[in-house]
Amino acid sequence: RPRVLSGIQPTADSFHLGNYLGAVRQWVALQETHETFYCVVDLHAITVEHDPKLLRKRTRVSAAQLLALGIDPERAALFAQSHVPEHAQLGWVMQCLTGFGEASRMTQFKDKSSKQAQDRITLGLFGYPSLQAADILCYQATHVPVGEDQRQHLELTRDLAQRFNSRFGKTFVLPEPYILKDAAKIYDLQDPGSKMSKSSSSPAGIVDLLDDPKVSAKKIRSAVTDNEREIVYDPERKAGVSNLLVVLSAFTGRTPLQLQDDYVGKGYGDLKKDVAEALVEFVTPVQARVRSYLDDTAELDKVLARGAERAREVASRTLARAYDRLGFLAQR
Numbered sequence: 001r002p003r004v005l006s007g008i009q010p011t012a013d014s015f016h017l018g019n020y021l022g023a024v025r026q027w028v029a030l031q032e033t034h035e036t037f038y039c040v041v042d043l044h045a046i047t048v049e050h051d052p053k054l055l056r057k058r059t060r061v062s063a064a065q066l067l068a069l070g071i072d073p074e075r076a077a078l079f080a081q082s083h084v085p086e087h088a089q090l091g092w093v094m095q096c097l098t099g100f101g102e103a104s105r106m107t108q109f110k111d112k113s114s115k116q117a118q119d120r121i122t123l124g125l126f127g128y129p130s131l132q133a134a135d136i137l138c139y140q141a142t143h144v145p146v147g148e149d150q151r152q153h154l155e156l157t158r159d160l161a162q163r164f165n166s167r168f169g170k171t172f173v174l175p176e177p178y179i180l181k182d183a184a185k186i187y188d189l190q191d192p193g194s195k196m197s198k199s200s201s202s203p204a205g206i207v208d209l210l211d212d213p214k215v216s217a218k219k220i221r222s223a224v225t226d227n228e229r230e231i232v233y234d235p236e237r238k239a240g241v242s243n244l245l246v247v248l249s250a251f252t253g254r255t256p257l258q259l260q261d262d263y264v265g266k267g268y269g270d271l272k273k274d275v276a277e278a279l280v281e282f283v284t285p286v287q288a289r290v291r292s293y294l295d296d297t298a299e300l301d302k303v304l305a306r307g308a309e310r311a312r313e314v315a316s317r318t319l320a321r322a323y324d325r326l327g328f329l330a331q332r
């Protein structure tokens, strides 16, 4: 079966709506048809300053959310990235193949580093996409379900795989991005020109899955729109309204254009009310399941340990082959 790898950072107390609609929802669907590897990317989480206690907590909360959202540990290997040392090992190799200019052109790096003083920007943040390439290539993944914001990193991963293959002999499968057109990018409710983001959205702009549903409903009702009245799907001109249509589309299965027809003669307030209702209905049972997974952290840690074991089987084979091709002596 074709392989899938994807990851999510434990950098916040909750996933947001963009994480779910852009990525995790696809992760769940792909379990049916693919061999799936999903990781909480704790190594990536330390590319910016972090608090160890919070990281530990958020790694478990992330795993609990993935389970609550439908990742089935019998089918998918669900693990913490740091439990599979091959990621860091192959990550180094990928860094040695990545050009300085190439890494400098990554827009995520430019965004995340522009907000910090020079000496706070770490080499880890600069090398983030090379480690991400290793995450993917360790598993010879054919498909990588991510949001639209990760497309450039996927391109880099393909370039690095190709570069390695042409210099050292065919070793890596070239992965394809798996980015669904609708809901591939959810925008900040208060700033619909920017993506909803764990690290840069304001509290009012982000819908956290684990937030009090009443608070989320209120945020949706206060979402920035425009001073027209008509509900039209036009992401360029009407970013706020279009964002709400995309969210409702994901929950109802109607396309944004069908919804536009449904709302003829209705106002922004009606749309917001329906989005808020759909969201509350979705998150309420998810939150109950998250709480129950977090009630038994021993069991949760066991799930992650089993996932890491399965992941290592595959990743260690890939790493051994890559090390051999690079000319490293075999360990006797």
Ligand code: ATP
Binding pocket: 007, 008, 009, 010, 011, 018, 019, 020, 021, 022, 023, 145, 146, 147, 148, 149, 150, 183, 184, 185, 186, 187, 195, 196, 197, 198, 199, 200
């Ligand atoms: P950070 O701001 O710390 O980078 P993030 O919100 O971007 O956090 P990640 O953990 O980096 O979250 O990304 C996890 C997955 O969620 C990735 O596949 C990413 O493409 C997807 N994703 C993140 N934000 C959005 C968004 N606004 N819309 C759709 N998908 C998103």
Ligand code: MG
Binding pocket: none
């Ligand atoms: Mg991100």
